[in-house]
Amino acid sequence: CxxxxxxxxxxxxGGGSSASSAQPAASGIQxxxxxxxxxxxxxxxxxxxxxxxxxxxxxxxxxxxxxxxxxxxxxxxxxxxxxxxxxxxxxxxxxxxxxxxxxxxxxxxxxxxxxxxxxxxxxxxxxxxxxxxxxxxxxxxxxxxxxxxxxGFRNLTNSKHPVVKAEDFKGLKIRTMQNQVHLEAFQALGANPTPMAFSEVFSALESKTVDGQENPLATIKTSKFNEVQQYLSVTKHVYTxxxxxxxxxxxxxxxxxxxxxxxxxxxxxxxxxxxxxxxxxxKALEELKNAGMEVNEVSEEERANMQAIIKPVIDKFAKEFGEDLVKEMYDQVEKARQ
Ligand code: TK8
The missing domain is CATH 3.40.190.170 (Bacterial extracellular solute-binding protein, family 7)
Structure with a gap:
């Protein structure tokens, strides 16, 4: 290596199998x-x-x-x-x-x-x-x-109104992944999040069970969420x-x-x-615009504002996941940024 x-x-x-009890094939390709x-x-x-x-x-x-x-x-x-x-x-x-x-x-x-x-x-x-x-x-x-x-970087879509500021999240029913950090972060912003498997999202949007969802642009496009969502905010709020x-x-x-x-x-x-x-x-942003979505940019200032609102949630989960691990992540990001 x-x-x-x-x-x-x-x-x-990555994770070798040496300690396994199963019988590995000695050699060759079956x-x-x-x-x-x-x-x-x-x-x-x-x-x-x-x-x-x-x-x-x-x-x-x-x-x-x-x-x-x-x-x-x-x-x-x-x-x-x-x-x-x-x-x-x-x-x-x-x-x-x-x-x-x-x-x-x-x-x-x-x-x-x-x-x-x-x-x-x-x-x-x-x-x-x-x-x-x-x-x-x-x-x-x-x-x-x-x-x-x-x-990739996730962006918010919804069928209700443009979202450009933290306040705009208030009351929006947003589908999140089945993940506690996402759930509590959107709650902190005043949204009303519902965790759900991805395969159910299109019909939940179509039937208006939820108002919005968040995913990278390539997914919004290839899963045709533009057909059931009017507003797209370039939030880039998290990388998955x-x-x-x-x-x-x-x-x-x-x-x-x-x-x-x-x-x-x-x-x-x-x-x-x-x-x-x-x-x-x-490419997708332009294509989604052409397909009729209203695209809203989110300023760095508003991103910082959202980040500040979410901070208590992050502090709580940093303790749960391991503060050393979290520090290691931020240190490595810092290094990559130089
Ligand atoms: C697809 C999911 C999807 C994810 C989500 O299996 O659930 O919103 O972004 O890409 O992994």
Missing amino acids: CTVPALLLLAGC ERTIKAGIGLNQDHPEGKGLKKFAELVSQKSGGKLKVQPFYDAQLGDDKKMTEALQGGLQEITIPSTSPLVGMIKEFGIFDFPFVFHDEKEADAVLDGPLGQKLLEKLPEHNLIGLGYWEN PFVFLVSKKFWDKLSPEEQQILKEAAVEAGIYQRELNRAENR
């Missing part, structure tokens, strides 16, 4: 079908990244390892698929870290709003020692983490990673060659996915 790029290094050292499910659709960069992953695995294994992709929460939402991995019923999923916080609480540090200014800072933390440290917590939860892909997960039960049966193929493919497809995601996010 020395001369390989950071992402490869990260995957290469014929295997690998079910890989995600919550987003084929048009989203995550969907395209998964397709790329499947192609790479096929190439690297001479066609013996077949990744069967399932999009659009066909196998369940992020939480359900992750549980299926733990039970050995599904091999791969690439969820947002946020809905996993009930299970792996340390991931909650990524739910703190306004930590990263740009993707470069997020990459530095996720691909650095802190991201690695969190991946190493996964094997004790029967999961193997092969690195981080990108969901995707984490590439493999079932440990499955992983422990693989030969070292097979494990290596999956690691390399997850990292290579991840680099492609991040690039694509950034390109999509850059």
Whole structure:
């Protein structure tokens, strides 16, 4: 693990299976079908990244390892698929870290709003020692983490009115991810948040069960939320990673060659996915405007105001997740900023 790029290094050292009791294949590549499910659709960069992953695995294994992709929460939402991995019923999923916080609480540090200014800072933390440290917590939860892909900076949409100031959140019914930090942060802003799995969001918006939701632009576009949401605020309030997960039960049966193929493919497809995601996010704002959404920018001053309102929530969760871990994150962001 020395001369390989950071992402490869990260995957290469991630949660080994040496302590396992299962019988690993001694060597070689067997014929295997690998079910890989995600919550987003084929048009989203995550969907395209998964397709790329499947192609790479096929190439690297001479066609013996077949990744069967399932999009659009066909196998369940992020939480359900992750549980299926733990039970050995599904091999791969690439969820947002946020809905996993009930299970792996340390991931909650990524739910703190306004930590990263740009993707470069997020990459530095996720691909650095802190991201690695969190991946190493996964094997004790029967999961193997092969690195981080990108969901990205989240922005608010709603069907009621423009949101440009903290006060504008008051009374808005907002769907959040199933995550306590998000829930309490939106409560602090005076909104009325409802946690819900992603797969239910479109119909909840359409039926007006909720007024709004928040997600990166690429998701707002590929999930066609513009059809049921009028107002888009460029809040960029939090960055969400995707984490590439493999079932440990499955992983422990693989030969070292097979494990290596999956690691390399997850990292290579991840680099492609991040690039694509950034390109999509850059284009999407204009496209959403053209599709009829009213886009509102949020000033740095208002962002700082929102951050101040949310601060007690963050202080509380920093204690819960580990103040050392939180400090490490801020230190690494600081370093990346220089
Ligand atoms: C898709 C989710 C989604 C996330 C959410 O499975 O739930 O809003 O942003 O991308 O992970």
